[in-house]
Amino acid sequence: MxxxxxxxxxxxxxxxxxxxxxxDSVSFDIERGKALGVAGESGCGKSSMASAVLRLLPSNGExxxxxxxxxxxxxxxxxxEAFRQNVRWxxxxxxxxxxxxxxxxxxxxxxxIVEAILQHEKMSHERAVERAEGLLDLVGINPKRFGEYPxxxxxxxxxxxxxxxxxxxxxxxxxxxxxxxxxxxMVQAQILKAMAELRARLDLSMMLITHDLSVIAQTCDSIxxxxxxKIVEYGSVYDVYGSPVHPxxxxxxESFPNIHAERSAVRSLPGFPPNLxxxxxxxxxxxxxxxxxxxxxxxxxPFRQIGTTGHMxxxxxxxxxxxxxxxxxx
Amino acid sequence: MGAVAAKADxxxxxxxxxxxxxxxxxxxxxxxxxxxxxLRTDNPPVLKAVDDVSFDVYKGEVLGIVGESGCGKTTLARTxxxxxDATSGSVNLEEVNVMGLNPLEMKNLRRKMQVIFxxxxxxxxPRMNVQTIISEPLRIQGIARTVHDARDVVTSVLADVxxxxxxEYMSRYPHELSGGQRQRVAVARALAxxxxxxVADEPVSMLDVSIRxxxxxxxxxxxxxxxxxxxYITHDLATARHICDRIAVMYLGKIVEMGTAEExxxxxxxxxxxxxxxxxxxxxxxxxxxxxxxxGEIPSPVHPPAGCHLHPRCPYTMDICKEVEPSFLLYEGTHQxxxxxxxxxxx
Ligand SMILES: Nc1ncnc2c1ncn2[C@@H]1O[C@H](COP(=O)(O)OP(=O)(O)OP(=O)(O)O)[C@@H](O)[C@H]1O
Ligand SMILES: Nc1ncnc2c1ncn2[C@@H]1O[C@H](COP(=O)(O)OP(=O)(O)OP(=O)(O)O)[C@@H](O)[C@H]1O
Ligand SMILES: [Mg+2]
Ligand SMILES: [Mg+2]
Numbered sequence: 001m002x003x004x005x006x007x008x009x010x011x012x013x014x015x016x017x018x019x020x021x022x023x024d025s026v027s028f029d030i031e032r033g034k035a036l037g038v039a040g041e042s043g044c045g046k047s048s049m050a051s052a053v054l055r056l057l058p059s060n061g062e063x064x065x066x067x068x069x070x071x072x073x074x075x076x077x078x079x080x081e082a083f084r085q086n087v088r089w090x091x092x093x094x095x096x097x098x099x100x101x102x103x104x105x106x107x108x109x110x111x112x113i114v115e116a117i118l119q120h121e122k123m124s125h126e127r128a129v130e131r132a133e134g135l136l137d138l139v140g141i142n143p144k145r146f147g148e149y150p151x152x153x154x155x156x157x158x159x160x161x162x163x164x165x166x167x168x169x170x171x172x173x174x175x176x177x178x179x180x181x182x183x184x185x186m187v188q189a190q191i192l193k194a195m196a197e198l199r200a201r202l203d204l205s206m207m208l209i210t211h212d213l214s215v216i217a218q219t220c221d222s223i224x225x226x227x228x229x230k231i232v233e234y235g236s237v238y239d240v241y242g243s244p245v246h247p248x249x250x251x252x253x254e255s256f257p258n259i260h261a262e263r264s265a266v267r268s269l270p271g272f273p274p275n276l277x278x279x280x281x282x283x284x285x286x287x288x289x290x291x292x293x294x295x296x297x298x299x300x301x302p303f304r305q306i307g308t309t310g311h312m313x314x315x316x317x318x319x320x321x322x323x324x325x326x327x328x329x330x
Numbered sequence: 331m332g333a334v335a336a337k338a339d340x341x342x343x344x345x346x347x348x349x350x351x352x353x354x355x356x357x358x359x360x361x362x363x364x365x366x367x368x369l370r371t372d373n374p375p376v377l378k379a380v381d382d383v384s385f386d387v388y389k390g391e392v393l394g395i396v397g398e399s400g401c402g403k404t405t406l407a408r409t410x411x412x413x414x415d416a417t418s419g420s421v422n423l424e425e426v427n428v429m430g431l432n433p434l435e436m437k438n439l440r441r442k443m444q445v446i447f448x449x450x451x452x453x454x455x456p457r458m459n460v461q462t463i464i465s466e467p468l469r470i471q472g473i474a475r476t477v478h479d480a481r482d483v484v485t486s487v488l489a490d491v492x493x494x495x496x497x498e499y500m501s502r503y504p505h506e507l508s509g510g511q512r513q514r515v516a517v518a519r520a521l522a523x524x525x526x527x528x529v530a531d532e533p534v535s536m537l538d539v540s541i542r543x544x545x546x547x548x549x550x551x552x553x554x555x556x557x558x559x560x561x562y563i564t565h566d567l568a569t570a571r572h573i574c575d576r577i578a579v580m581y582l583g584k585i586v587e588m589g590t591a592e593e594x595x596x597x598x599x600x601x602x603x604x605x606x607x608x609x610x611x612x613x614x615x616x617x618x619x620x621x622x623x624x625x626g627e628i629p630s631p632v633h634p635p636a637g638c639h640l641h642p643r644c645p646y647t648m649d650i651c652k653e654v655e656p657s658f659l660l661y662e663g664t665h666q667x668x669x670x671x672x673x674x675x676x677x
Contacts, residue, residue, distance in 0.1 A: 041538045041540055042538055154627055156627065184398040184399050184565060185398065185565060185566075185567070185606065185609045185610060186398055186605065186606065186609045186623060186624055187627070188609070189608070189609035189611075189620055189621075189623045190623050192620055193620040193623060196619075196620065211538065211539060212539070212611065213539075213613050214568075214610075214611035214612055214613045215611045217611070217612065217613050217614055217615045217617070218611050218612065218615070218617060218618060218619065218620060219620070237615035238615050238616075241613065241614060241615050242615070251540070252539075252540060253613055255539050255540050255542070255543055256539060256568075256613035257568045257569055257571065257572045258568070258612045258613055258614060259567060259568040259571050259595060259607065259610045259612060260595075260612060260617075263571070263572055263591065263592070264572060265543070265547050265550075265572065266542065266543035266546050266547060266569055266572050266573065267543045268510070268540060268541050268542065268543030268544040268547075269540035269541065270544070271508075272508040272509075272510075272541075
């Protein structure tokens with residue numbers, strides 16, 4: 001049994017023009033101590049999937065089915081009170097997209113961490129300060145800087161502070177939504193290295209949301225590639241990067257240039273993602289797919305195992321792609 | 331994409347004529363002080379955004395300028411094009427000293443030099459359609475009086491950026507285009523005046539990765555086919571490696587290493603370049619783990635460290651690095667670097 005199991009989860013946004021099907025029947029596991037990367041173009045539903053797992057939907061967000069279990073326990077249907085007390089922040093915590101810019105500018109960084117601790121655990125302020133200093137140390141910030149304000153921190157330090165905050169209640173799973181996107185390459189590498197060390201030390205599982213497939217390749221165990229609200233390919237990073245079976249996943253992997261490879265043209269994936277209010281019929285990727293035929297326009301492809309155990313994809317043509325066709329060559 | 335990619339592969343740049351000479355270019359910004367501070371000092375501090383930079387740009391090449399945020403890339407570009415005045419130093423474009431031109435001469439020269447900015451949303455008026463946007467520089471330069479006059483040019487530059495058929499796109503507004511198409515329009519607008527020299531400042535960093543390639547390959551093809559010189563400013567060393575003929579690496583206002591993309595990536599001489607390459611992630615899971623990264627953060631450009639600017643973060647610091655600024659020396663081929671360790675290793 002995996003630490004977190006998500007099955008057929010559906011979460012739509014109600015809007016005046018209909019439902020935005022942002023999370024549409026997604027299934028994945030996160031194993032204890034392992035990291036799952038979630039990738040896909042802007043707007044494909046990555047952040048929505050994360051908020052759906054943490055049950056933090058905006059007022060127009062609605063579940064339309066599915067199961068989420070943690071350690072075998074149904075956490076999607078448990079009463080909100082129980083979820084808040086026993087799961088959110090204490091078992092699953094999250095570093096929100098852009099969180100480092102959401103630090104309160106008028107409060108000292110250390111006190112903001114203390115507040116996060118005291119909100120979820122009963123202890124003296126003194127003990128909480130001690131814990132907060134420990135957390136700062138853990139993420140590589142000198143605890144002496146406890147009393148500084150956010151504007152005295154660089155971007156990288158703010159991001160570290162936000163990560164420290166997410167660790168306040170010793171979660172077993174941390175969801176990090178684009179934790180390094182706004183940061184410079186060197187700082188990104190520093191932060192991701194610190195996170196990898198933390199995970200090893202604390203046996204933390206992670207869901208790392210990023211549009212950067214290079215980051216996932218080097219830091220995660222498995223990957224879910226999302227397109228238009230669905231997971232189109234899922235499996236170990238070795239399977240998905242080594243032999244992608246969905247044309248979208250293949251194209252996305254190929255559009256990331258490898259700095260160590262021979263000089264070659266940077267590839268791209270023509271077209272753009274659909275409007276989720278009225279996604280295309282059949283396979284949502286069919287308008288952009290070079291392999292699409294009549295079946296793809298008509299039938300929504302099932303999410304099924306292709307090849308190796310645990311390597312899943314939703315594509316009618318997966319077997320053809322698997323034989324090594326360069327889908328995007330012309 | 332495929333067709334574009336194939337064309338790009340075959341053509342290698344041949345080093346030839348120099349189109350631009352940059353010599354000792356320096357741009358300092360005043361640092362705002364409180365009244366008390368300013369009374370205490372005779373020598374007000376300055377922020378050295380670009381600090382004594384010299385290099386040549388070859389005709390028809392794609393030159394990458396890479397480095398972390400704040401290292402001075404945009405300021406260097408703006409001073410090169412004289413969009414802002416340099417503190418000192420010179421820039422010669424085809425033997426014309428850009429710094430010595432009067433406003434009218436400068437306006438004429440602007441036709442030859444264009445710039446493309448990072449944000450395709452901000453750099454375009456949302457109420458103008460594509461035809462109006464692209465013809466704007468022609469009208470400003472007085473080459474076309476009306477949008478209609480410029481129609482032929484607009485049609486041809488839209489075709490150059492592969493927005494075909496052009497008629498279909500001319501009447502569209504920015505919000506009716508994809509991010510990649512919007513950035514193509516920005517390139518088309520830069521091409522309208524038939525420039526020889528284009529600076530593209532982070533032209534794809536706002537785009538989804540899936541479409542970056544199309545804009546980058548477009549730049550590469552234009553440089554190959556029309557002989558346009560591109561200066562590509564980016565913090566993304568991975569795309570620079572594949573797009574650029576040569577790469578200049580900046581740190582704290584200085585170029586610390588420069589050479590062909592091959593020389594820089596395969597055989598970096600400066601520890602900063604090595605660290606920058608090490609910090610780049612690769613889309614390959616067999617390449618696990620993250621290599622050693624430089625400690626700490628970039629110091630303030632107001633008080634850069636003495637000697638070699640990198641010395642407080644460098645794993646190889648020697649005594650000399652703390653005191654003497656290394657000179658920018660030529661190594662093998664076109665490879666230049668400013669590093670005491672490299673100098674010592676060479677003997
Ligand atoms: N509250 C909301 N109401 C209606 N639609 C929404 C709402 N929040 C998000 N959406 C839409 O749901 C889709 C998925 O959004 P989401 O933020 O999950 O994407 P994402 O993959 O995280 O994108 P990014 O990479 O840009 O962060 C988008 O089409 C978005 O416009
Ligand atoms: N108009 C200005 N006045 C004062 N300081 C400035 C000005 N423009 C830039 N600077 C400073 O000069 C330095 C170099 O800035 P510049 O914008 O050139 O960097 P950059 O390499 O382009 O960074 P980025 O990758 O973030 O775009 C920075 O420290 C910046 O704060
Ligand atoms: Mg998001
Ligand atoms: Mg800049």
